[in-house]
Amino acid sequence: MAVVKILYFASLREAVGCDQETLDVPDEAGTVGALRALLCARGGDWSALEGGRAVRAAVNQVLARPETVIAAGDEVAFFPPVTGG
Amino acid sequence: MAVVKILYFASLREAVGCDQETLDVPDEAGTVGALRALLCARGGDWSALEGGRAVRAAVNQVLARPETVIAAGDEVAFFPPVTGG
Amino acid sequence: MEEAFRVSVSEADFDVGAELDALAAGRSDIGAVASFVGRVRGGEGLIAMSLEHYPAMTEKALAGIVSQARVRWPLMGVRVIHRVGRLLPGAQIVMVAVASGHRGAAFEACEFIMDFLKTRAPFWKKEELPGGARWVDARESDDAAAARWDTDQP
Amino acid sequence: MEEAFRVSVSEADFDVGAELDALAAGRSDIGAVASFVGRVRGGEGLIAMSLEHYPAMTEKALAGIVSQARVRWPLMGVRVIHRVGRLLPGAQIVMVAVASGHRGAAFEACEFIMDFLKTRAPFWKKEELPGGARWVDARESDDAAAARWDTDQP
Numbered sequence: 001m002a003v004v005k006i007l008y009f010a011s012l013r014e015a016v017g018c019d020q021e022t023l024d025v026p027d028e029a030g031t032v033g034a035l036r037a038l039l040c041a042r043g044g045d046w047s048a049l050e051g052g053r054a055v056r057a058a059v060n061q062v063l064a065r066p067e068t069v070i071a072a073g074d075e076v077a078f079f080p081p082v083t084g085g
Numbered sequence: 086m087a088v089v090k091i092l093y094f095a096s097l098r099e100a101v102g103c104d105q106e107t108l109d110v111p112d113e114a115g116t117v118g119a120l121r122a123l124l125c126a127r128g129g130d131w132s133a134l135e136g137g138r139a140v141r142a143a144v145n146q147v148l149a150r151p152e153t154v155i156a157a158g159d160e161v162a163f164f165p166p167v168t169g170g
Numbered sequence: 171m172e173e174a175f176r177v178s179v180s181e182a183d184f185d186v187g188a189e190l191d192a193l194a195a196g197r198s199d200i201g202a203v204a205s206f207v208g209r210v211r212g213g214e215g216l217i218a219m220s221l222e223h224y225p226a227m228t229e230k231a232l233a234g235i236v237s238q239a240r241v242r243w244p245l246m247g248v249r250v251i252h253r254v255g256r257l258l259p260g261a262q263i264v265m266v267a268v269a270s271g272h273r274g275a276a277f278e279a280c281e282f283i284m285d286f287l288k289t290r291a292p293f294w295k296k297e298e299l300p301g302g303a304r305w306v307d308a309r310e311s312d313d314a315a316a317a318r319w320d321t322d323q324p
Numbered sequence: 325m326e327e328a329f330r331v332s333v334s335e336a337d338f339d340v341g342a343e344l345d346a347l348a349a350g351r352s353d354i355g356a357v358a359s360f361v362g363r364v365r366g367g368e369g370l371i372a373m374s375l376e377h378y379p380a381m382t383e384k385a386l387a388g389i390v391s392q393a394r395v396r397w398p399l400m401g402v403r404v405i406h407r408v409g410r411l412l413p414g415a416q417i418v419m420v421a422v423a424s425g426h427r428g429a430a431f432e433a434c435e436f437i438m439d440f441l442k443t444r445a446p447f448w449k450k451e452e453l454p455g456g457a458r459w460v461d462a463r464e465s466d467d468a469a470a471a472r473w474d475t476d477q478p
Contacts, residue, residue: 080308082292094446169418210355271365
């Protein structure tokens with residue numbers, strides 16, 4: 001088990017209705033992709049995290065891939081493709 | 086015959102020792118290339134206009150080619166490749 | 171990141187002229203300064219554009235992009251400023267300025283930083299329109315612009 | 325050439341910030357402003373750089389280059405300023421600023437204008453060095469930079 005902080009931004013934050021949460025992530029959800037699937041499985045508004053949707057992630061403020069490993073104390077963020085500049 | 090004004094700039098101006106002149110150009114020297122050859126044939130410092138040297142030309146303030154035709158009243162300029170910017 | 175290479179995020183507007191002057195101040199080794207300013211474009215009844223960001227990540231991401239540019243080109247200074255908050259049409263959003271010895275490096279690095287900023291830095295735009303607010307969609311052309319640097323080594 | 329598209333040649337220095345502000349003043353249709361400033365680089369004991377030009381041709385040549393850029397890209401404003409006379413290391417020589425709806429057009433047109441200015445506008449640089457004065461040679465890389473636009477239609 002790994003306690004991580006999870007942040008949501010922009011349209012994804014509005015869709016799931018949550019800015020941030022602290023979650024005890026089971027070992028089998030120890031990657032960005034697995035954590036995303038776990039959150040999506042909550043159903044309802046959380047389907048905004050479904051596989052077909054364009055969702056990006058960062059771990060400890062660095063862009064991450066689905067296979068990026070998550071460790072206790074990490075800050076994981078989910079957000080839509082960026083649109084700055 | 087066509088009376089034209091001829092200008093020289095930068096290193097070419099210094100080489101030929103002349104800023105500008107007015108010249109009655111014979112019909113057979115009625116293009117930029119032929120005029121250049123005529124001027125070069127003066128010899129001495131004017132060999133700066135020899136065929137092998139990088140010399141550019143403008144007619145009436147527009148970049149010209151050797152085959153560009155010269156008419157009475159034209160302003161013809163010879164100068165080295167530009168180096169502004 | 172030393173003084174000549176700076177990134178920042180702020181709600182306040184910025185003074186491009188002052189930033190460009192600061193980049194080159196007291197130096198005679200800089201032959202070229204390329205810069206870019208992005209502004210809020212009006213149209214379609216746009217009332218305002220709000221920029222959200224991920225504060226803990228933003229400056230880190232921008233500094234990382236600048237570091238990548240420095241690996242690719244010999245740069246003498248870089249300034250990146252990105253605004254957040256609510257901006258009106260015509261307002262400045264972002265500026266990137268790059269100083270180098272020659273213009274090729276300055277232009278390329280400035281474009282590179284903008285392309286990467288558009289696709290890697292955590293900012294999101296939301297438009298306020300007469301009918302309500304709408305998040306701006308990411309554009310495929312921005313991904314394509316960033317992707318060209320993958321193979322196009324200078 | 326109307327107000328938003330201006331070229332000039334002068335001995336006086338220019339204020340880049342003021343010029344950029346003037347380009348975008350009162351407009352909300354401009355999404356992107358790309359600009360370039362060229363400066364006198366020191367080194368090799370350079371004392372000064374003198375710029376000669378062909379007065380009757382210079383602004384005509386610059387305006388022609390801007391017109392060509394407008395044929396290739398949808399531009400909303402262009403400002404070109406080139407200095408002449410004796411300039412010290414670190415001094416500004418030239419600025420090109422281009423306003424457009426999007427960054428791709430602004431960047432490309434700004435580079436295009438600089439590339440053509442370097443190879444088509446009648447300016448010549450002479451360096452003052454400790455051992456005497458020397459005309460600067462044209463660089464093949466500048467010809468190559470200009471030539472890429474022959475085939476590279478946007």
